[in-house]
Amino acid sequence: MKTLLTNCKIVNYDKTITKNILIEDGIIKSLTDDTPTADKTYDLKGKMVLPGLIDMHVHFRDPGLEYKEDIISGSYAAAAGGVTAVCPMANTKPVNDNAFITKYMVDKGKELGVCDILPVGAVSKGMHSEELTEMGEMFAAGACAFSDDGKPVLGSDVMRRALEYVSGFGGMILSHSEDKQLAGEGVIHEGEVSAITGLRGIPSETEEIMIARDILLAKLTGGHVHICHISTRDAVDLVRWGKAKGIKVTCEVTPHHFTLTEKELLGYDTNCKMNPPLRTADDVLAMKEGLKDGTIDCIATDHAPHARDEKFQEFDLAPFGITGLQTMVPLTLNLVREGVINENDFARLCSYAPAQLLRQKGRGVIEEGVMADIAVIDPDKEYVFDAKLNKSKSTNSPFMGKTLKGLCVLTFKNGKEVYKADI
Amino acid sequence: MSYSRKDLTGMIDLTKDEILHLLDTAEKFREINHRDVKKVPTLKGKTIVNLFFENSTRTRTSFEIAGKRLSADTINFSASASSTAKGETLIDTVHNIEAMKTDIFVVRHAYSGAIKFIAENTNASVVNAGDGLNEHPTQSLLDMLTIKQHKGRLDGLNVAIIGDITHSRVARSNIWAMPRLGINLRLFGPKTMLPRCTSPFGVKVCNNMEEAVDGADVIMTLRIQRERQGKLLLPSVKEYARYFGLNAARLKLSNNAIVMHPGPINRGVEISSEIADCPQSVILPQVESGVAVRMAVLYTLGTGQRGGE
Numbered sequence: 001m002k003t004l005l006t007n008c009k010i011v012n013y014d015k016t017i018t019k020n021i022l023i024e025d026g027i028i029k030s031l032t033d034d035t036p037t038a039d040k041t042y043d044l045k046g047k048m049v050l051p052g053l054i055d056m057h058v059h060f061r062d063p064g065l066e067y068k069e070d071i072i073s074g075s076y077a078a079a080a081g082g083v084t085a086v087c088p089m090a091n092t093k094p095v096n097d098n099a100f101i102t103k104y105m106v107d108k109g110k111e112l113g114v115c116d117i118l119p120v121g122a123v124s125k126g127m128h129s130e131e132l133t134e135m136g137e138m139f140a141a142g143a144c145a146f147s148d149d150g151k152p153v154l155g156s157d158v159m160r161r162a163l164e165y166v167s168g169f170g171g172m173i174l175s176h177s178e179d180k181q182l183a184g185e186g187v188i189h190e191g192e193v194s195a196i197t198g199l200r201g202i203p204s205e206t207e208e209i210m211i212a213r214d215i216l217l218a219k220l221t222g223g224h225v226h227i228c229h230i231s232t233r234d235a236v237d238l239v240r241w242g243k244a245k246g247i248k249v250t251c252e253v254t255p256h257h258f259t260l261t262e263k264e265l266l267g268y269d270t271n272c273k274m275n276p277p278l279r280t281a282d283d284v285l286a287m288k289e290g291l292k293d294g295t296i297d298c299i300a301t302d303h304a305p306h307a308r309d310e311k312f313q314e315f316d317l318a319p320f321g322i323t324g325l326q327t328m329v330p331l332t333l334n335l336v337r338e339g340v341i342n343e344n345d346f347a348r349l350c351s352y353a354p355a356q357l358l359r360q361k362g363r364g365v366i367e368e369g370v371m372a373d374i375a376v377i378d379p380d381k382e383y384v385f386d387a388k389l390n391k392s393k394s395t396n397s398p399f400m401g402k403t404l405k406g407l408c409v410l411t412f413k414n415g416k417e418v419y420k421a422d423i
Numbered sequence: 424m425s426y427s428r429k430d431l432t433g434m435i436d437l438t439k440d441e442i443l444h445l446l447d448t449a450e451k452f453r454e455i456n457h458r459d460v461k462k463v464p465t466l467k468g469k470t471i472v473n474l475f476f477e478n479s480t481r482t483r484t485s486f487e488i489a490g491k492r493l494s495a496d497t498i499n500f501s502a503s504a505s506s507t508a509k510g511e512t513l514i515d516t517v518h519n520i521e522a523m524k525t526d527i528f529v530v531r532h533a534y535s536g537a538i539k540f541i542a543e544n545t546n547a548s549v550v551n552a553g554d555g556l557n558e559h560p561t562q563s564l565l566d567m568l569t570i571k572q573h574k575g576r577l578d579g580l581n582v583a584i585i586g587d588i589t590h591s592r593v594a595r596s597n598i599w600a601m602p603r604l605g606i607n608l609r610l611f612g613p614k615t616m617l618p619r620c621t622s623p624f625g626v627k628v629c630n631n632m633e634e635a636v637d638g639a640d641v642i643m644t645l646r647i648q649r650e651r652q653g654k655l656l657l658p659s660v661k662e663y664a665r666y667f668g669l670n671a672a673r674l675k676l677s678n679n680a681i682v683m684h685p686g687p688i689n690r691g692v693e694i695s696s697e698i699a700d701c702p703q704s705v706i707l708p709q710v711e712s713g714v715a716v717r718m719a720v721l722y723t724l725g726t727g728q729r730g731g732e
Contacts (some may be wrong), residue, residue, distance in 0.1 A: 194620075
């Protein structure tokens with residue numbers, strides 16, 4: 001089976017070139033100026049052709065909470081967002097704290113063949129922050145990193161040993177950095193809007209204290225800590241400091257944290273309730289600065305589907321989290337349009353860098369010989385993100401019903417067309 | 424001047440005219456409460472449901488009396504005896520009661536924003552009787568009615584609110600409403616009970632009790648919830664009384680201030696017993712104003728006074 005993509009403006013992390021892409025048996029056979037014969041040909045003139053995006057932070061709720069999402073619906077949502085590999089977090093039911101569940105996830109993804117599932121195993125058994133999981137076995141079963149995301153690793157002793165142990169396998173710990181005691185009963189950022197609304201606040205320091213600790217533990221152990229969903233100015237500064245010291249620390253930011261502020265909460269919208277919470281305009285600016293100067297390594301969505309009924313209740317009772325797989329492209333393209341980053345940075349932040357962090361060879365770049373995971377993006381397409389476009393089982397996104405600019409129109413996984421936008 | 428909203432969810436977005444309209448209406452209703460027969464037929468045939476998801480005796484009683492004096496049928500629904508304990512969602516509960524063709528919900532809820540959430544999801548009118556830490560608009564209205572009654576005006580007065588500002592819906596409603604009517608508002612309390620960020624309030628935050636009461640025309644002390652002691656917010660009620668309580672010596676620094684309290688009072692904690700009972704105390708007149716204010720609100724929402732639909 002040969003597929004030919006013509007007139008491709010290929011946007012890689014390092015350069016942009018215009019070529020035709022010949023795909024044969026799921027592999028990029030050649031980047032060429034010729035037009036060889038193929039079984040199927042797509043003319044992609046006017047589009048951006050990126051390596052399949054890699055979202056290293058999603059919640060697919062499978063096994064156990066399939067009413068919110070499962071690996072099938074999540075994979076289709078990923079494909080519709082140009083994402084060809086995801087790292088589902090371990091807070092499933094039961095927790096992904098053993099190789100059996102890890103393998104279940106990988107296999108279910110493979111069987112569908114729409115999006116690669118690179119599971120994140122739990123750091124501690126049951127995510128109880130007491131005993132370490134069998135990370136070696138989980139690695140062998142396909143886990144790509146370890147995290148108790150959703151819950152912080154509370155004890156410094158546990159985090160220390162996890163960083164030490166995982167470094168022996170060459171892996172990293174993804175840290176959901178949160179001082180739970182300081183967060184208390186907080187539900188939004190502590191600041192102007194919490195003062196106005198009477199919603200309890202979560203201070204920025206809740207995040208920063210734990211980030212500081214985790215960076216220092218990375219220094220102690222030589223292990224690699226990756227800070228999940230960074231959201232405050234001082235948190236970015238802490239990572240900047242750690243990197244300058246040569247400590248193995250990296251971090252990610254979500255599109256909502258570089259797009260929205262706490263002001264969204266003035267109307268008590270539960271679809272803007274997430275953890276970490278939306279912060280201030282200055283924090284948003286700091287996210288952009290961090291993306292620009294490279295302190296922030298990559299963009300990840302923290303795609304966190306919840307059923308409508310769960311979000312349609314009192315603000316304090318609604319769960320944290322929003323979906324994000326299908327809004328990463330337009331929101332990141334906003335940064336390109338604003339001049340914060342360029343299109344090669346887009347390819348780096350959403351594809352190449354996560355591939356490097358996850359040590360996934362043959363991903364994150366369009367070149368001869370790698371698997372044909374490709375996202376085709378119409379950067380100028382304006383549309384309303386509605387229920388028809390949404391492929392997730394859940395609709396808990398503040399961008400639902402909003403006009404967005406920049407759409408993934410076509411996605412290839414191993415050379416196979418797995419998504420085509422029908423608008 | 425008029426009030427054309429479906430609901431009264433908070434003071435934050437009310438205009439000066441809307442607030443004055445409600446206060447003027449309340450002044451007219453105050454007279455009825457002094458009659459021998461305290462009842463008018465204005466809301467006859469209307470059904471008011473007091474939907475209390477959090478315990479309350481005085482506010483609920485005040486609303487109930489107000490409804491009855493307007494000849495409405497008032498029903499009390501308390502969450503402990505309700506289906507919410509069986510796992511029904513808030514909006515399902517509201518829709519079930521609404522299906523019985525009720526006209527007004529008076530709602531108290533433990534979570535901020537819950538009343539707005541209900542108002543957005545029912546065709547009935549909704550009155551906020553207190554939501555979490557957020558707002559308690561009828562308390563703010565009765566506070567202002569009481570001040571007007573005793574000081575003859577609102578514009579240009581110095582009002583001090585002292586206590587747990589962070590966790591007080593009474594404070595928040597007054598913070599939005601009072602400056603809109605020309606009141607100079609100042610706040611004071613232990614640092615653990617003041618929001619870290621007070622700039623959105625646009626009011627003065629004082630550094631000590633003496634500064635807070637100095638030249639004040641009105642001093643409002645807030646109830647200290649004793650359970651807060653366990654949450655690291657204050658070391659002891661004894662220490663609270665010493666640094667944050669209102670006593671005779673401090674009252675002397677004021678401009679012959681009237682003393683207010685939303686109740687129930689902790690004698691000897693936020694207010695000395697002597698001050699609670701002194702002639703300057705208007706704590707009981709506040710309770711009286713409460714009925715008039717709630718009659719005005721129920722009347723306004725319940726009778727087409729809010730404009731045709």
